[in-house]
Amino acid sequence: MKLNLNIQPLSTWLKPAEENKPLIIAGPCSAETEDQLVTTAHLLAKTGKISALRAGIWKPRTRPGEFEGIGSVGLQWLNRAKQETGLPTAVEVANARHVEEALAAGVDILWVGARSTVNPFTVQEIADALRGVDIPVMVKNPVNPDLSLWIGALERINQAGITRLAAIHRGFSSFEKTAFRNEPMWELAIQLKTLCPELPIINDPSHICGNREIIPYVSQKALDLDMQGLMIESHLDPTIAWTDAKQQVTPSALSDIIDNLTLRHTEPATRALSDKLDELRKQIDKLDDQIIQKIAERMSVVEKIGEYKRDNDITILQVNRWDEIMHKRSAFARALKLDVNFAAKLLELMHSESIRKQTEIMNAKSVVE
Incomplete structure (x- = not known):
């Protein structure tokens, strides 16, 4: 919009x-x-x-x-x-x-x-x-x-x-x-x-x-x-x-x-610089596609977990499991020199979506019954 x-x-x-x-x-x-x-x-x-x-x-x-x-x-x-x-x-x-x-x-x-x-x-x-x-x-x-x-x-x-x-x-x-x-x-x-x-x-x-x-x-x-x-x-x-x-x-x-302020250009000053930026952006586009694909694969597994929890009357939220994910992934992000706060926000966003999808699966059972 x-x-x-x-x-x-x-x-x-x-x-x-x-x-x-x-x-x-x-x-x-x-x-x-x-x-x-x-x-x-x-x-x-x-x-x-x-x-x-x-x-x-x-x-x-x-x-x-x-x-x-x-x-x-x-x-x-x-x-x-x-x-x-x-x-x-x-x-x-x-x-x-x-x-x-x-x-x-x-x-x-x-x-x-x-x-x-x-x-x-x-x-x-x-x-x-x-x-x-x-x-x-x-x-x-x-x-x-x-x-x-x-x-x-x-x-x-x-x-x-x-x-x-x-x-x-x-x-x-x-x-x-x-x-x-x-x-x-x-x-x-x-x-x-x-x-x-x-x-x-x-x-x-x-x-x-x-x-x-x-x-x-x-x-x-x-x-x-x-x-x-x-x-x-x-x-x-x-x-x-x-x-x-x-x-x-x-x-x-x-x-x-x-x-002491520096004014920067909104676009590259030369064609060579523009070509280099385009090349790097293509790499970003390719990586973004891969990331989205992997997230989709992750959510597919999340759905299977939701179905398993539904069929076996297990609660959606598993606090210990979430703590384990945050601890391990944050340590991995730190080792890769990623900002830990950024990694935490990304994990929280995916966790929130995982809970939403599992909640849908749980509610779908209730509606059918």
């Missing part, structure tokens, strides 16, 4: 500030004071590496009492920064009033935040407010890992007539505590790109990382996965930032991050 979105190329509404450099949207997490925002904007513009200036004007916070944004007055500060630096501006909108005020203030780009994307009613309200308006809109992935919600939000905005449309990948909430503030779950962004190859996807390493130290790593990986740009939070002095201090970088540090 392919997504049927009517969208314009990103290059028609936003371009990299430097040739052969990634597209960068940057600015403070929150507009705190006029001086803080305008000074940060000048420092970012001075780098010559910024495509657009972002700032949080309205901040949806998890708990009441936290700083929820400076409000509408921040739009005036943002407009001043735009006039003085020439940078196009971007803000998050969470309801129809935000849209109306941002448009009236001359904001150039809007984005729908993760907390809004999760609610179709909120997205529809924003979409209705945008109907008849020609402005670029970016949609962040929802807080929870739900690709359908992300797609639905993009479709609602697109159906309102917005054709300058992009997605923002900012990671997903997870109960597991890892090095990331929000788990990247790159596979969901890849699935979205597969469903709609022409849809620009911009990565938000600030929210994925939650700390500035690993922003370079995530930024490079995003570009290696052919994402079209980065949204990185930048503050003139992150140590005193009112919100998300740990994930913001100074304009100078941001410039260094950009300088």
